[in-house]
Amino acid sequence: MSSFIDYTVNGLVVGNIYALLAVGLALIFGVANLINFAHGSVYTFGAYIGWAAVTFLHTPLPVTMLIVFVACAGLGVVIERVGLRPLQGKARIAPLLATIGLSFVLDQLVQLVFSPDPRAVPSDLPDWRLAVGDGSIGAMDILIAAVGLASAALLYVFLRFTKLGFAVRATAQDREAAQQMGVNVDAVNSAVFAIASALGGLSGLLVGMYYNHIDPAMSFQATLKGVVAQVIGGVGNVPGAIVGSLLLGLTESYGIALLGTTYRNLFAFVLLIAFLLWLPNGLFGGRATIQSEPLVGSFIAPSRPIRLPRWAVAALALAAFALPLATSAPYLLQTLTNAWLAAMLALSLTLIAGTAGQISFGHAGLLAIGGYASALLALDLGAPPILSIPAAGLITAGLGALLVFPAFRLRGHYIAIATLAIGEIVSLVILNWEGLTGGAMGLTGIPPLSFLGQDIFSNRAIYWLCLAIVVSLAALQARFLNSHFGRTLRAVREDEIAARSYGIKLDRYKGLAFAFGGFGAGVSGAIAAHLYSYLNNQTFDSQLSLLALTMVILGGMGNVLGAIVGAVALVGLPELFRVAAEYRILIYGVVLLLLIRFRPQGLLGTV
Amino acid sequence: MSEALLRLDRVNTFYGPVQVHFDLSLQVGRGRIVSLLGGNASGKSTTMKIILGLLAPRSGTVEFDGARIDGWPTHRVIRAGIGSVPEARRIFPLMSVRENLLMGAYGRADRKAVGEDLERMLTLFPRVAERINQRAGVLSGGEQQMLAMARALMGRPRLILMDEPTMGLSPLFVDRVLELIAEINRQGVTVFMVEQNANLALQIAHEGYVLQTGRIVLQGAAALLRGDPRIREAYLGGAAAA
Incomplete structure (x- = not known):
């Protein structure tokens, strides 16, 4: 026709x-x-x-x-x-x-x-069409x-x-x-x-x-x-x-x-x-081009991060570990488990956007890669989750860094647009690669988490597993921040040209940041896949990327503990208080607006 | 000194925690050319920003023609009768030379008189006239400087502020620009200019102020300031005096 x-x-x-x-x-x-x-x-x-x-x-x-x-x-x-x-x-x-x-x-x-609900907009245009060759033009087209x-x-x-x-x-x-x-x-x-x-x-x-x-x-x-x-x-x-x-x-x-x-x-x-x-300046380039000023480096408001003493952090972690011993309320544990999964994502983003200054608007794409990788390894190859989840983390690390690699030379607004687009592309490839991913139908029957052949359904066990991963990732990331690697990433964030003139290979360090961040996000997506037992191309949508960004800003860009606090505050609290889903997004929006206006350094301060 | 058109009184300015002006007071008499001199980081350009309302002083007052203008938004300051030739010229590179000139008359409603002023500018600045329909971005530095001056005059200002008008120009253009400033002044416009090059500025100015790290250290008639060794001292700092 x-x-x-x-x-x-x-x-x-x-x-x-x-x-x-x-x-x-x-x-x-x-x-x-x-x-x-x-x-x-x-x-x-x-x-x-x-x-x-x-x-x-x-x-x-x-x-x-x-x-x-x-x-x-x-x-x-x-x-x-x-x-x-x-x-x-x-x-x-x-x-x-x-x-x-x-x-x-x-x-x-x-x-x-x-x-x-979707609506139909009635139109009072005449319903005629003008034949042109073997096609036609209607009144709507002309309007x-x-x-x-x-x-x-x-x-x-x-x-x-x-x-x-x-x-x-x-x-x-x-x-x-x-x-x-x-x-x-x-x-x-x-x-x-x-x-x-x-x-x-x-x-x-x-x-x-x-x-x-x-x-x-x-x-x-x-x-x-x-x-x-x-x-x-x-x-x-x-x-x-x-x-x-x-x-x-x-x-x-x-x-x-x-x-x-x-x-x-x-x-x-x-x-x-x-x-x-x-052709980053477009077809008519050379005119108004985006200034290549770093977007995030300058957003890192000069702030003195709030540093909790070690014993306090340890006490908080211990309390979190001990919580399931005090209560077995499934709703509370499941909610906090979701918060831990979000925290893995936020840790990843706070490293990439906060510490390395590569603002990423497509972080949900990393979750999707991790989720699908683990699900497919389990479904098609029969890999047990204990292997498929870390493997998915590694695959996400590699694929994530590889996908973003061409965008490393972009800066400012452009890297934000590019990561957004890459995130969308991941979701669209999943939608269209039906042979592998099941397309819009998605993947069903993803096996549950298991250990040595024993399926894990206990809320407590899942809670402990996720919390343990968050704590390990956070400890590792905090260690990184105080190492040569962390300092170099911050140098890249502050001034790429200066960093380069000190002999820093920008691509290598950005790649490492995306790889490390990709691992955490991939693991989070993978665990989610096994918990949900079902995935499709919309499970991890772009709204999640923006939510992750909100968490990171709330906690303080680059701040490890802040990322976890942000995740718990935005994923855990609204759910605990049983705020209806549509109001949640409204809250996220308002939180974001207030933070940017009044406390750009976030709750715990930028690092 | 004749009656003051512009007066700054004990202005203190800060960039964050850093103080830029310390009780800065100066006045520009009606019909005069007054030059503010000083080396790098002495606070000259910041003085312009204060007058234009691009920056607010923490304390002190700015008066123009008897009215307090500190706290006014920039567009209101301009419409009160102040023209600005910004540092590095800041012409609109993608607009034609004519459009740039018309932007100078943005605050005016008398279209007919604007047309007449446009003709007048073209006579006063023949180099600009030659390029009237070209994009302003392709003009040479000296031509852009002339355009920036013509553009400021299109607003029929009573006071014109010039921030480093000779910066980066070839010697030939430097002389031409100085002549033009004197000519503009003869036509009745008061001029307040910031200059790093004291010798040049004092050739045409009536009075001068010397600014050193935010404080006026020297002021007086241009004829007296010329050749005053303390100017050198102000530029090079105390150590060089010996």
């Missing part, structure tokens, strides 16, 4: 939708030097506002669009005012993390208000193309010929100089967020009408697509964002034609990685 022309039309339509997102991201990047991770949430918000207007008020399309436009512009202003303006002058990673926090909050609010073109044209006129447009461009090129021309740069930021968010919201509405489907979980993918389109066109470059979006839409559409729908995102992220590695 579908012809080449149909795929082309679909690619261009989807490209236009991406363009509405990417243009906003580019504008925001221009004036605020920030990748706005809340952008996808605005898009979702726009879709729901549109749905509500059509469903409850029965608004005709132009009115719906106007409502979405205005509502999202307002949301953009709020995001800028609440999330970003207070962070001016702080490290550049701070506003980026704030937008992640905001996206948690916004997505969960949408979900609480509108329910997590989306028209909105895309009109927005691009208006944006061009705005930037080129209006006073505010001048101010936007001047601010993007040199914020301080613009101030010295009398430009109120805060007002410019506000206006840019309003425009970008209005366009992003329209994009969400159009997507809802096009696919006749919206759900609150669509934000993150939307942000990612916008980011990919931007990297293709050159980050911060408005015309580049449009071209990049159309190229991305077409690539995805033709890719689907060749291989099937589940490959859509894989194409997007492989394209992203390819551009990051070979």
